[in-house]
Amino acid sequence: MEKLILRRVDRSGEEMILNFGPQHPSTHGVINFIVETDGEVLKKAVPDVGYLHRSLEKIGEIVGYPGFMPFTDRVDYVAAMFANEGYAVAVERLLKLEVPPRAQWLRAVSCELTRIASHLISVGTMAMDIGAFTPMLHGVRERETINDLIEALCGSRLTYNYHRIGGVAFDMPEEWRDKVLRFLDHFDTFLQEFDRLISFNEIYIRRLANVAVITGEQAIDYGLVGPNLRASGVDWDLRRDMPYGAYPSFKFGVPVGKGFFGVSGDCFDRYYVRILEMAESSKIVRQALESMPDGETMAKVPRNIKPEPGEAISRIESARGEMAYYVVSDGTNKAYRVRVRAGSFTAMGIIEDISPGLMVADLVALIASLDVVAPEIDR
Amino acid sequence: MTATLQSPRTPSRSRSARGVLLATLALGFGIPFLLFSAILVLSPLSKPELLGAVVQGLGRLLGAEWDPSGWSVTAQLALYGVSVAVLGFILLNFGAVVSGMTVWWEMRVSSRMQSRVGYNRVGAGGFFQWVADAVKLLFKEDLVPADADQILFRAAPYFVLVGFALTFVALPFGESLIAADLNVGIFYLVSVTALVVVGILLAGWSSNSKWALFGGMRSAAQVVSYEIPAGLAILVPVLMAGSLSMQEIIRQQGAWPWQWFVFTNPIGVLAFLVFFVSQLAEGNRTPFDLPEAESELVAGYLSEYSSFRFALYFLVEFGNLWVMAAVAVTLFLGGWQVPFAGPEVFAAARGPAGALPGLGWWGLQVVSMAIFSAKTLFVLNLIVWVRWTLPRIRVDQMMDLCWKYLVPGAFAAFVFTLLWQILVARVPRAALASGVVLTVVAAAVAVVFLRQTWRNIKLVAGDRVDLTNW
Numbered sequence: 001m002e003k004l005i006l007r008r009v010d011r012s013g014e015e016m017i018l019n020f021g022p023q024h025p026s027t028h029g030v031i032n033f034i035v036e037t038d039g040e041v042l043k044k045a046v047p048d049v050g051y052l053h054r055s056l057e058k059i060g061e062i063v064g065y066p067g068f069m070p071f072t073d074r075v076d077y078v079a080a081m082f083a084n085e086g087y088a089v090a091v092e093r094l095l096k097l098e099v100p101p102r103a104q105w106l107r108a109v110s111c112e113l114t115r116i117a118s119h120l121i122s123v124g125t126m127a128m129d130i131g132a133f134t135p136m137l138h139g140v141r142e143r144e145t146i147n148d149l150i151e152a153l154c155g156s157r158l159t160y161n162y163h164r165i166g167g168v169a170f171d172m173p174e175e176w177r178d179k180v181l182r183f184l185d186h187f188d189t190f191l192q193e194f195d196r197l198i199s200f201n202e203i204y205i206r207r208l209a210n211v212a213v214i215t216g217e218q219a220i221d222y223g224l225v226g227p228n229l230r231a232s233g234v235d236w237d238l239r240r241d242m243p244y245g246a247y248p249s250f251k252f253g254v255p256v257g258k259g260f261f262g263v264s265g266d267c268f269d270r271y272y273v274r275i276l277e278m279a280e281s282s283k284i285v286r287q288a289l290e291s292m293p294d295g296e297t298m299a300k301v302p303r304n305i306k307p308e309p310g311e312a313i314s315r316i317e318s319a320r321g322e323m324a325y326y327v328v329s330d331g332t333n334k335a336y337r338v339r340v341r342a343g344s345f346t347a348m349g350i351i352e353d354i355s356p357g358l359m360v361a362d363l364v365a366l367i368a369s370l371d372v373v374a375p376e377i378d379r
Numbered sequence: 380m381t382a383t384l385q386s387p388r389t390p391s392r393s394r395s396a397r398g399v400l401l402a403t404l405a406l407g408f409g410i411p412f413l414l415f416s417a418i419l420v421l422s423p424l425s426k427p428e429l430l431g432a433v434v435q436g437l438g439r440l441l442g443a444e445w446d447p448s449g450w451s452v453t454a455q456l457a458l459y460g461v462s463v464a465v466l467g468f469i470l471l472n473f474g475a476v477v478s479g480m481t482v483w484w485e486m487r488v489s490s491r492m493q494s495r496v497g498y499n500r501v502g503a504g505g506f507f508q509w510v511a512d513a514v515k516l517l518f519k520e521d522l523v524p525a526d527a528d529q530i531l532f533r534a535a536p537y538f539v540l541v542g543f544a545l546t547f548v549a550l551p552f553g554e555s556l557i558a559a560d561l562n563v564g565i566f567y568l569v570s571v572t573a574l575v576v577v578g579i580l581l582a583g584w585s586s587n588s589k590w591a592l593f594g595g596m597r598s599a600a601q602v603v604s605y606e607i608p609a610g611l612a613i614l615v616p617v618l619m620a621g622s623l624s625m626q627e628i629i630r631q632q633g634a635w636p637w638q639w640f641v642f643t644n645p646i647g648v649l650a651f652l653v654f655f656v657s658q659l660a661e662g663n664r665t666p667f668d669l670p671e672a673e674s675e676l677v678a679g680y681l682s683e684y685s686s687f688r689f690a691l692y693f694l695v696e697f698g699n700l701w702v703m704a705a706v707a708v709t710l711f712l713g714g715w716q717v718p719f720a721g722p723e724v725f726a727a728a729r730g731p732a733g734a735l736p737g738l739g740w741w742g743l744q745v746v747s748m749a750i751f752s753a754k755t756l757f758v759l760n761l762i763v764w765v766r767w768t769l770p771r772i773r774v775d776q777m778m779d780l781c782w783k784y785l786v787p788g789a790f791a792a793f794v795f796t797l798l799w800q801i802l803v804a805r806v807p808r809a810a811l812a813s814g815v816v817l818t819v820v821a822a823a824v825a826v827v828f829l830r831q832t833w834r835n836i837k838l839v840a841g842d843r844v845d846l847t848n849w
Contacts, residue, residue, distance in 0.1 A: 131771025
């Protein structure tokens with residue numbers, strides 16, 4: 001594999017080959033970039049993925065339908081709720097199950113809170129990669145409150161295992177709604193503070209605006225999804241355009257990158273779209289908590305799940321964009337095939353084509369702005 | 380289960396906590412107090428003209444007749460050598476301790492800015508963390524990479540340390556408190572700080588690591604570039620004072636803000652800003668921490684260093700903050716000037732030359748030292764704030780800033796100062812007028828800053844100061 005990548009790198013001139021990772025402070029996990037540089041300027045950066053491969057899809061064929069649910073947490077541990085939801089929805093479609101409305105609403109609330117938490121990590125680490133350490137800890141501080149809230153909801157702070165096939169594991173506890181609303185009130189002021197702290201910092205804007213521009217066409221060609229796609233000016237959000245769960249009942253905006261300080265699709269757009277998305281998520285959570293229906297949180301699911309032979313696909317809008325689970329059943333109690341499509345993997349593909357001409361510092365900004373999470377790339 | 384998890388605060392625990400607090404306070408104030416008093420006493424007394432009086436006084440105490448002026452030249456030189464060595468030892472210790480305490484202060488300030496607990500384990504408020512860190516680093520394995528250039532790799536930290544230590548020769552602390560008031564003081568300071576970049580470049584090259592090489596090259600480009608605007612900005616106070624000597628530059632300023640060089644020249648503020656930014660760049664501080672940019676170059680030129688060599692780099696990096704701040708205070712912010720105490724007050728308190736000065740003179744020295752240290756700590760704190768607020772600029776932007784903005788700005792300040800000095804020679808009141816106007820402007824800016832800070836605090840529903848973790 002390594003030789004294969006090295007062959008793709010031209011080694012004739014005075015260029016230096018740099019192993020950017022797998023242990024590097026700004027690769028956000030175990031990813032390697034084989035970087036060819038001429039001084040500070042990149043000739044090419046080739047991502048070398050696979051260091052975190054854990055055969056999750058194969059495990060899905062072995063452990064049975066409900067047993068795979070805790071493993072989905074590990075697909076994307078920064079936003080585990082979405083990985084839960086994607087798998088649950090896929091199996092429900094296989095079983096043709098109707099999920100009770102209260103469970104749908106709880107799913108939306110928990111997912112949007114997780115989206116805020118995940119985006120906080122994303123924008124925080126982005127600021128850290130640009131050299132400002134303080135915003136990252138402010139983001140982590142707010143995320144801590146979300147972790148507390150979700151812990152109150154399902155007992156877990158990182159690998160939630162909250163969504164289950166047919167609903168959610170627990171109903172929300174008493175007074176949880178008030179706690180969430182109190183947090184959101186605080187969070188809206190926090191976002192303004194965060195903007196004053198870092199988003200509109202002159203150095204920060206100059207580091208990110210017009211850097212590593214991905215046009216809308218390129219983004220579609222490379223299969224970029226979620227905030228990365230929207231930052232390039234493509235107005236596409238599964239929650240609005242292919243609604244699932246409780247989302248048709250909510251009103252929310254879909255922020256699109258318009259070149260806030262540079263051109264559409266630059267690093268700053270990818271950053272700022274996430275900031276705007278957090279505000280929208282906050283609105284969704286408020287609406288969901290207001291219109292929360294009563295009733296069961298779990299559908300009647302057979303103890304031994306044995307779907308009819310067939311296949312189902314679920315597409316959900318995760319914090320890192322479109323996440324798809326494709327599950328094939330052969331009529332037994334174990335899936336014949338589980339396939340996870342994750343946003344981070346496709347985002348890695350574009351780095352090789354965008355990187356020529358960037359500087360080393362810009363590569364860091366590009367990786368951070370794509371918000372890749374190493375376990376989601378390799379699964 | 381819960382019973383074992385809870386650790387009840389027994390009376391003995393709180394007593395020991397009080398003990399830790401007292402010990403920390405005693406040492407935290409005691410060590411700087413001792414060092415400052417040693418500098419206060421030793422730096423005037425180690426001068427040749429007072430050394431004789433001191434030895435005579437000591438002799439009288441012991442009932443002996445000692446008069447160094449009657450001694451052989453060798454003995455006189457030895458006496459002088461010993462006194463200088465003692466002063467040098469004290470100054471080096473001062474540098475190290477200041478560096479350690481700066482680390483503590485920086486970590487406490489940054490943890491406060493970042494809503495985290497920060498140092499709170501070793502001593503009250505974690506004050507002795509820097510001692511613990513230094514001891515830990517001393518005991519670590521001293522690792523030299525197999526492929527490194529052995530001699531250069533080992534030598535590099537000493538260049539850095541020497542470049543740092545030599546600055547204390549010409550660094551003032553008070554009216555008469557300076558190891559050597561060189562007549563080329565500021566020129567000497569600029570020259571010896573250039574040794575630091577030699578060390579960093581050696582470290583980057585000799586480590587035989589690509590990250591270290593990147594860091595070393597960035598550092599060389601950065602420090603060499605920024606010495607030009609820094610040097611030009613330094614020329615502004617030098618022109619205004621008509622001297623390169625640190626003490627003379629301070630003597631030409633006054634105690635009040637409208638007598639400082641930063642304000643007595645309309646372009647002084649620009650010169651100060653150019654100097655401040657260049658110093659940040661030369662000290663590799665954020666937003667110019669490119670040579671050791673953690674998120675890009677792992678640790679830059681420091682990547683391969685461990686153990687005490689690593690500690691030396693950090694000692695210098697944080698100790699340099701004091702040097703940077705002290706030089707800025709000397710050049711632009713009036714140095715140690717005491718209000719209502721001009722040179723004639725000092726001269727009157729001193730008494731006849733050759734004899735030991737009177738108590739009033741020592742009191743004035745203490746006041747001047749306190750004023751100088753307070754100003755220096757204020758500037759140092761500014762540098763800490765900047766570090767934890769701003770992101771890092773890119774390497775090409777760093778060059779742009781230097782050559783497109785700072786160098787022309789510094790040149791403009793230099794030329795303007797030449798013309799301004801001609802004007803001041805004809806109309807001496809111009810300097811005072813500029814000083815008063817700019818002081819008022821600066822005060823207004825400070826008020827606006829404080830009001831905005833207050834408003835920001837209000838916006839996030841009040842500032843939360845949690846002292847329970849101290």
